[in-house]
Each structure stands twice: as C-alpha cells, then as structure tokens.
Amino acid sequence: MKKKPSKNLVWAIITFLLAILTIKVVLDFSKNISICDLVDSVASSDKLFLGLAVLASAMYIVFEAFAVCNILKKAGYKRSLKRGLLYSNADFYYSAITPSATGGQPASALYMHRDGIPAGIITATLILNMMMYTVSIIFIGVVSIIISPRVFLDFNTFSKVIVGLGFAALTILAIIFYIMIKNERILFKPLSGLITFLYNKKIIKEKERKLNKINKISGDYRMCAELITGHRSLLVSTFIWNVLQRGSQIMVPMLVYASLGGEKGRMITVFAKQCMVNIGYNLVPIPGAMGISDYLMIDGFGYIMSENMVYTVEMISRAITFYFCVTVSGIVTLFGYFAGRKKS
Numbered sequence: 001m002k003k004k005p006s007k008n009l010v011w012a013i014i015t016f017l018l019a020i021l022t023i024k025v026v027l028d029f030s031k032n033i034s035i036c037d038l039v040d041s042v043a044s045s046d047k048l049f050l051g052l053a054v055l056a057s058a059m060y061i062v063f064e065a066f067a068v069c070n071i072l073k074k075a076g077y078k079r080s081l082k083r084g085l086l087y088s089n090a091d092f093y094y095s096a097i098t099p100s101a102t103g104g105q106p107a108s109a110l111y112m113h114r115d116g117i118p119a120g121i122i123t124a125t126l127i128l129n130m131m132m133y134t135v136s137i138i139f140i141g142v143v144s145i146i147i148s149p150r151v152f153l154d155f156n157t158f159s160k161v162i163v164g165l166g167f168a169a170l171t172i173l174a175i176i177f178y179i180m181i182k183n184e185r186i187l188f189k190p191l192s193g194l195i196t197f198l199y200n201k202k203i204i205k206e207k208e209r210k211l212n213k214i215n216k217i218s219g220d221y222r223m224c225a226e227l228i229t230g231h232r233s234l235l236v237s238t239f240i241w242n243v244l245q246r247g248s249q250i251m252v253p254m255l256v257y258a259s260l261g262g263e264k265g266r267m268i269t270v271f272a273k274q275c276m277v278n279i280g281y282n283l284v285p286i287p288g289a290m291g292i293s294d295y296l297m298i299d300g301f302g303y304i305m306s307e308n309m310v311y312t313v314e315m316i317s318r319a320i321t322f323y324f325c326v327t328v329s330g331i332v333t334l335f336g337y338f339a340g341r342k343k344s
Helices: 003-030 035-043 047-074 081-097 104-114 119-147 157-182 185-200 207-229 232-259 264-281 292-301 307-343
Strands: none
Touching (some): 081 104, 104 119, 119 232, 119 264, 185 207, 232 264
C-alpha cells in the first residue's frame, strides 16, 4: 500500500511531461499559432458557446455519477449524488494519469468500499457501467456514420486503421464485460485457483479464510449481477446515462468551433468527426491518449475547417476536456481522500 502513492505520483509526472511535449509539438506543427494567439482566440470567442463547452465537459463527470448511483440504488446501496461525484472524479483522474485507464476503476472502488459497499457489489456495478460506457460510444459512432456517411472516409489511411481497430477493440470489450456479468466464475474461479496454488507453495497461509472471503465476494457479485440483468429498465437507464456522458464530451469541439465563428451548419459534422476520434484513441494505452488524440483531431478536422481553425479548436478543446478536467478532478479526489481518512 505504501508504494501506491509513489507509483501514482510517477504517472502524474509522466502525464505532465507528456502534456508539455504534446502541446509543444502541436504548436510547432501549427507554425502560425502561439499561446498568445490561443489566449486571444478565447478572449474574442462567443462566450455562450464557450461556456456551453465547459459545461458539457463537466457534465461528462456528472453523468457518470448519475449512472453509478443509479446502479447502486437498484442493488440496495443508495448513495447521494455528492458521493457519486467523488466516485466519478476519482475514476476520471486516475484514468487520465495511468496508461489505458488502468487506475480509474480501482480508485473509484476504493471510495465505494470506504462507504461500506461490499466488494462484490462494487465489482458488478463497475463492470456494468464499463460495459454500457463501451456500448454507448459504439452506438454514437454508428449514429454518427449514419448522419454523416463520409465522417470515417475523410480520415487518412493511418487514422482509418486506428479508428477501425478502436471499433473492433470496443466491440470485443463490450462482449467480455457482458460475459463477466452473466458468469461470475470467469472472474472468481481463477482467483480461487491462485489462492490454492500460493498456499500449496507455502507462500501464503490461512487458505480457507481467504477462499471464504472470495466466495462471499462472489456471492455478492452474483446477487447484484442477477438483480441487474433481471431489470431491463436499469440496463436502459444506465445505457442512457452513458450515452449522455459520452455525448457531452464529444460535443465540446463542436461548441468550441461554434464559439470561434465556425459555420453552424458544420457543427454536426464536427461532432461526428470527434466521435471517430474518441473511438480511435480508446485503442492507445497512453495516459489521456495524448498525442494520438491530437493527431486524429487535426487529421479529421482538416477536412472541415481552415488550418489555423483546426489547431485552435484542437488546443482549446483538449484544454477543456482534459487538462482543465484533470486538474479539477484531481483536487476533488485529493480532498475526498483526506476527508475520508479523517472520517475513518
């Protein structure tokens, strides 16, 4: 446990350095745009659309809180929206500073566990939410292609490969999550086998106590999973919350584009392009998808707007959806951590 904070600090530093490098590279490629130009663009923008962009980015975290609280309530562990916001902020922050979002769910689970929610319930809740989170982006992607058929074709070959692989990876993940919800043995049987193996090798003691604990968690998980799959309304509502969550983040570049004087008739196309970008960068195991996300946005938006507008929209959108949100969620998560320790 003592190593975990230092490990998180290392990833936070790596993320910070990647952010600086990414910004520098994008500015170098843009040639005609500087930090001062970006500040001037923000100052002269339509504040209504820019404010809506910031609000949409914040709602990404709020909608996740609603989704998680909705599942927990149905499982018999009703929690306030305030607690849900702590869970979602922890998820967002640690997902942002760790590769392939590996830290988000465990961090969220930690705060749920502190609130007295059993491990099995937590596991089932997070897996269901991840499944719907994955399905929602696939759904929005399909809708985007229907609305704007050329939204995928206008990318260059490399980007098409990344987006295509992203589609495939997300589909496979959704199937895996569904199987895990339907059959808890896939999760807990290998864990029980590992405990037995370690005990036989005399690496650990108290095998029965540990196996009983795993069986208890497995039972809670099965009960929650059966409750979830037996209520279609819960599945639908969780899916809707996740569609709203994904959609709120995807619409940020569209609103930034409008705030900078972009053609209102192209806003839907910008939204559809950003959906493809989100699908593509989910494939890449880099904190915050830095670099690949910027590349896909610049490539995709290049077919819609001028070069200067492309870089301006990309930089401001990333500043809102990633850098600003990571800072705020980090502060909320840190405050929640120390408040929880004091309470304990």
